[in-house]
Amino acid sequence: MNSNKNDALVITLREALQDPLLYARAFGKIRLRSYQSAVIRAIARSVLYRQGLTFVVMFPRQSGKNEVQAQLEAYLLTCLQDCEAEMVKISPTWKPQSLNAMRRLQRVLERNSLLRGRWVKENGYIYRVGKARMFFLSGEPHSNIVGATASALLEVDEAQDVEIEKYDKEIAPMAASTNATRVFWGTAWTSQTLLARELRLARLAQQQDGVQRLFIAGADQVAAEVPAYARFVAEQVARLGRQHPFVRSQYYSEEIDGQGGLFSPQRRARMAGNHPLLNQPQAGQTYAFLLDVAGMEENPASAVVMSEGLPNSSRDATALTIVAVDGSTCADPILRAPTYRCVQRRLWVGVRHSDLYAELRALAETWRPFRLVVDATGVGAGLADFLSRALPGRVMPFTFTAASKSKLGWDFLALVESGRWKEAADAADDELGRLFARQLELCQYEILPGPEKRMRWGVPDGSRDPLTGQPAHDDLLISAALCAVLDDQPLPSGGETLIVPGRDPLGDLDRGF
Incomplete structure (x- = not known):
């Protein structure tokens, strides 16, 4: 035997x-x-x-x-x-x-x-x-x-x-x-x-x-043998969008361009909403402020407030985007995150930070935003600190570095591709809405080598808008992108606090299967 x-x-x-x-x-x-x-x-x-x-x-x-x-x-x-x-x-x-x-x-x-x-x-x-x-x-x-x-x-x-x-x-x-x-x-x-x-x-x-x-x-080939994988990829597509670079490359084995325009016509079309721009807040709505701050050296004594009409300026501006935060999509078992609807924009050039602080505080008293995401890079740190003292518990300082801006770009793309960033139906009738659309068209990106999957993005410094010949900027675009910081914040729900679980698109890529 x-x-x-x-x-x-x-x-x-x-x-x-x-x-x-x-x-x-x-x-x-x-x-x-x-x-x-x-x-x-x-x-x-x-x-x-x-x-x-x-x-x-x-x-x-x-x-x-x-x-x-x-x-x-x-x-x-x-x-x-x-x-x-x-x-x-x-x-x-x-x-x-x-x-x-x-x-x-x-x-x-x-x-x-x-x-x-x-x-x-x-x-x-x-x-x-x-x-x-x-x-x-x-x-x-x-x-x-x-x-x-x-x-x-x-x-x-x-x-x-x-x-x-x-x-x-x-x-x-x-x-x-x-x-x-x-x-x-x-x-x-x-x-x-x-x-x-x-x-x-x-x-x-x-x-x-x-x-x-x-x-x-590709994902389809794996999903044919592993039903759990099919469900996992479906969740990624719902959260990030099928055309998000991470989804295309990491799950469908599709090579992506290493550089080029970041917001294609198809991507811009996904931003179209059906809500109106607002001059005043509406009862029962939750709002947030997104503020990209211009450097102090870009704020000389001559001040221009650009809420109507755009002066010819080579200087960057301080940009404010006001969004209505729709928490209904938090209940979606796959999305589990809010939708952001742009309802108003403001732009300032040459305004002293002390004057800017006073105007922002007045706007906050009117709109009562539950969060203010403020660019706290460089001199913006002072403005963020003043606002934090005036509005305790509501200000979220954001410091731009190569790594943090890269992550912000990836996260904002996920919002756009999953249909969670919406422009107003009448945005094209608004001068700042049209300027934002031009900044989207002019925005370029470059993916840097290395395992960090770092992306450099924005309107290139020193570039000009080929349609107008004027200096091109990305203040409104950066301001809008700051909404991605809100994804892991608890939303007021009228009673019990609603916690929105934030998820890093890169995090899912680091886990084994």
């Missing part, structure tokens, strides 16, 4: 070592999905038969990319344990990405019935089975990784976030002398990334010899 069991075990082991899917099922107790299966088989074949192919694998967020990586690595450590095989995995950062990758592999090794107790961790970043080793290194711009060798496999994870120069100078040479198999894993982003470059090269090579090197899955 024992002999029969041993024979069966030998047969199972022999079959499993010939197929990574059988290996994962037999020893890892996991069944990989169909879109994962072709990937792991192709890469394993190239490594074990020394084909030296280069693969590009583009999966949506939270679709099991990390799991198939760890199963592949465990399989190769098993198959190559009698060889002096060295495999290297590069992540954009050491903490958390390389550390997370090591934890995932270690979890798979611990659960693997064949490898349990047979693997060793060396020097804090190497996993060894027999003579085979898996190295984990950081691809950060200033990391010192020169000298490492990938004799069997070189993986670049989240390749869209690894700098091209870093890869070409320090990472690619690791596999040069051995012609090791190379794999670029990641999610779609812009056409200027390392992943995008390697995707184009893989597609060209694939067209020439017919050998599949490119594996792309």
Whole structure:
């Protein structure tokens, strides 16, 4: 009887070592999905038969990319344990990405019935089975990784976030002398990334010899096998909008432009509302003030209040947007956030902050906003402080930095794409409404390289409106975008306070699936 069991075990082991899917099922107790299966088989074949192919694998967020990586690595450590095989995995950062990758592999090794107790961790970043080793290194711009060798496999994870120069100078040479198999894993982003470059090269090579090197899955493909994923993506689309750059790239594997106009005609059309502009508040409505503050050096003695008519000025202005906050969409089980309807705008050039403070306080007494989001950058901090003292508990200072403005831009896009920012039906009849529309058209963006997914956006400094030849600004646009700060604020509901749970679009992208 024992002999029969041993024979069966030998047969199972022999079959499993010939197929990574059988290996994962037999020893890892996991069944990989169909879109994962072709990937792991192709890469394993190239490594074990020394084909030296280069693969590009583009999966949506939270679709099991990390799991198939760890199963592949465990399989190769098993198959190559009698060889002096060295495999290297590069992540954009050491903490958390390389550390997370090591934890995932270690979890798979611990659960693997064949490898349990047979693997060793060396020097804090190497996993060894027999003579085979898996190295984990950081691809950060200033990391010192020169000298490492990938004799069997070189993986670049989240390749869209690894700098091209870093890869070409320090990472690619690791596999040069051995012609090791190379794999670029990641999610779609812009056409200027390392992943995008390697995707184009893989597609060209694939067209020439017919050998599949490119594996792309989208949300629909994953959802067909994972109903929970279908529900998750539907929620993201409802919250952010199908055309939001995060949804297009991170879930539908669609490459986005790295720069250009931020507010397309389609995006601007989504802002159209059916409410009127207001001169006075309406009973029963909740309002908020959104204030972008001009610097003091832009406020000389000659003052102009621009609520009617626009003087020719090269200086930035202080812009106020008054929005009605519609909390009814907070009850939507997917949106769970308010809708903002612009009801009035004000613009000031050359007004002293002391005079501006007095006018803003008077407006606040009339409109009774539940929150005032105030640009507290630079000299704006003083105005924000004065308003905070006069209106305790209602002022939210916002300091602009490269990081905070980037996040504000992404969050405002989510509001627009999900239909939660609305312009008045008669906005085109209002001069400030038309100016806001022009600022939307002139707004440009640039997505910067790196895992932070940082966006630089606004009307370029020194630019002119090609229709008028006048200096172009984005004061009204920045003021409107500040409404995104309100999303995590409790709304007054006449009785019990309604808490609106704020959600960061980037946060969902950082969680595993």
